Amino acid sequence: MSSTPAADVFAMEPPEARLLDGRKALVTGADSGIGQSIAYQLAAHGAAVAINHLGDSKVADAMAQKIQNAGGKAITVPMDVTQEEQVRRAFALTADAFDGLDLLVNNAGVERPFRLVDMELEWWQKVIDVNLTGTFLCSREAVRIMLERGSRGTIVNITSVHETIPWAEYSHYCASKGGQRMFAQSIARELAPYGIRVVSVAPGAIETPINQDVVADPQRRKAVQDEIPLGRWGNVSDVAGVVAFLASERADYIVGSTVFVDGGMTLSPRFD
DSSP states (O other): OOOOTTOSSOOOOOGGGOSOTTOEEEETTTTSHHHHHHHHHHHHTTOEEEEEESSOOHHHHHHHHHHHHTTOOEEEEEOOTTOHHHHHHHHHHHHHHHTSOOEEEEOOOOOOOOOGGGOOHHHHHHHHIIIIIHHHHHHHHHHHHHHHHTOOEEEEEEOOGGGTSOOTTOHHHHHHHHHHHHHHHHHHHHHGGGTEEEEEEEEOSBOOGGGHHHHTSHHHHHHHHTTOTTSSOBOHHHHHHHHHHHHSGGGTTOOSOEEEESTTGGGSGGGO
16 A cells, blocks of 8 residues: 555555455554554455544544545544543544444554563553453444444554564563453354454564564664565564454454564574
């Protein structure tokens, strides 16, 4: 597509190429990194998009304005995904603005390294709360809206290659991502009879603001790249394109699966 988070100009896909015309989406953690690219991608493919942010709304507001100026539809919704009442308000606002909701992308996430012996309960709880409990709260609210309105829909969870690859000093993060996988598979079985599909996208090494310290260090960057058979780090657009496809009718028979967007990282002998 022609629009990426780094682009100065956002453009809609041509009508004949749009995968998501008429869809009504909410993307959590949508004002930076992978979430930002996903929000732009969904909007470019014709979906109305609620851009979730936490704190300052400046970036989210600018994103919504850019989408609207190009002929798309977008709003911004403040929400801490760990706070039940905030989740309820944000989803109600989205459903009112779009007259429904049929697509949720659970993207919000946090990470920070700690050796097990140094990890404070506060950080264990924070990572589990945002990455796993936030996925539960947002999924529950989205499904309530879909069922109430009799809508078919899709939930796409952004997990990680670390839903399956262990990662030293990130035990809390791996636990949250492994939990997301089993949560997604379990609710996928529950919701499929209602026409609600649940799928996961597991990114590998993707260049985002959260890992700029690694990207900027030639040795550390190369160490990661050496584990990727394709020979390069991923871009946020690599992930966003897969999300748009999985959310569309073209992926209607994909239920409960995780699609790894990792350049083959999970195929590395080190991770066998």
